[in-house]
Amino acid sequence: KNQVEQSPQSLIILEGKNCTLQCNYTVSPFSNLRWYKQDTGRGPVSLTIMTFSENTKSNGRYTATLDADTKQSSLHITASQLSDSASYICVVSDRGSTLGRLYFGRGTQLTVWP
Amino acid sequence: EADIYQTPRYLVIGTGKKITLECSQTMGHDKMYWYQQDPGMELHLIHYSYGVNSTEKGDLSSESTVSRIRTEHFPLTLESARPSHTSQYLCASSDPLEVGSGYTFGSGTRLTVV
Numbered sequence: 001k002n003q004v005e006q007s008p009q010s011l012i013i014l015e016g017k018n019c020t021l022q023c024n025y026t027v028s029p030f031s032n033l034r035w036y037k038q039d040t041g042r043g044p045v046s047l048t049i050m051t052f053s054e055n056t057k058s059n060g061r062y063t064a065t066l067d068a069d070t071k072q073s074s075l076h077i078t079a080s081q082l083s084d085s086a087s088y089i090c091v092v093s094d095r096g097s098t099l100g101r102l103y104f105g106r107g108t109q110l111t112v113w114p
Numbered sequence: 115e116a117d118i119y120q121t122p123r124y125l126v127i128g129t130g131k132k133i134t135l136e137c138s139q140t141m142g143h144d145k146m147y148w149y150q151q152d153p154g155m156e157l158h159l160i161h162y163s164y165g166v167n168s169t170e171k172g173d174l175s176s177e178s179t180v181s182r183i184r185t186e187h188f189p190l191t192l193e194s195a196r197p198s199h200t201s202q203y204l205c206a207s208s209d210p211l212e213v214g215s216g217y218t219f220g221s222g223t224r225l226t227v228v
Contacts (some may be wrong), residue, residue, distance in 0.1 A: 004156075007127075034217075043120075043204050043219030089156075102217070104156040 004092050006105035014113055015048040020050040021108045023073040023090030035064050035075045038087045038107065047075070047088075058096055077110075085112045117141045120205050120220035127227055135190045135223045137205035146188040147217070149204040154225060157168055157204060163188055195227045 004025045010032050013019050028042070032051045036044035048057045048064040050073070056065045061078045077084055087107040127133055134201055139146065144165045149157040149172075154214040159172030163182040177199070178192050188207075205220040 036219075041202075041222070041224060043206075043221045045219070046217070102159070104155075104158075105153065106156045107152075 002092075002094065002103050004090055004103045004105040006088075006090050006108050007110075008108060009106070010109040010111070012111045012113060013080055015080060015082055017081060018076065018078050019110065021075045021077075021088050021090075021110070023075070023105060025071050025073070025090070025092045025098050025103070027071075027092040027094050029095045030068060031095040033064075033066055033073050034091040034093070035062070035073075036089040036091060038089055040086070044089055080110075080112045082114060084111050085110060117173075118205060118207055118220045120203075120223050122223060123221060124224045125226070127225075128196045128225055129194075131195050131227075133195055134202065135203055135225070137190070137220060138186050139188075139207045139218070140166050140186060141207060141209065141218065142185065143207035143209045143218075145208045146182070147206045147208075148172070148178075148180060148188070149202060149206065150176065150198070151156055151202045153202075155165075161190065166187050170177050195225075197227045200225060200227050 007022045034049045035047040040042040047062050050066045062074045066073045087105040087109050090105040092103045122135045130136050146163045148161040150160050151157045158174035160174050160176040161168050161180040178190050180190050202222050202224050204222045206217045208217045
């Protein structure tokens, strides 16, 4: 069964600290993996997208890594800011259909305290 | 800056009412989607469209219906709203010809049926 599991479910850190969010998936055949940031009551906003051949991709203070062999990804946030408080969602796309079906994790709820 | 717009942002209505959630995008994307998301849970695909006059049901069974008469417009309709329809509804679009592109999500409509 194609699944996307994220950990931790929630995380609280102090402003300025770094953190790493994890994503494990069983989706096959794999097409790409995306990380989204979703503020409360808003739609998800894309942070990074990685294909099979990419190991790492950065977007400002966000750095995503991908290990396609172990089917794991991580999102590292550097020097956290209060505005980083949001849900971070890992999304994996398969190559099994023309739809490019998306499989969503439940997200990690990050809270940054001053 | 989002190029996909959803209205209304919030809606509280009584049971049995007919409602239409609007979704419009200005990117000329052929593929559009409706997702349903409950708090703390993953997004579930309820409808999608490959283009004008194309509509399909998604993974999650829904009593809603959609139409795609114009490329830029993908409204979702509930003929008779019930409390079980209370949820957040997210519209998205994608262009598979854009290499490395992700989905673009709207800000969502938070529906409450009382």
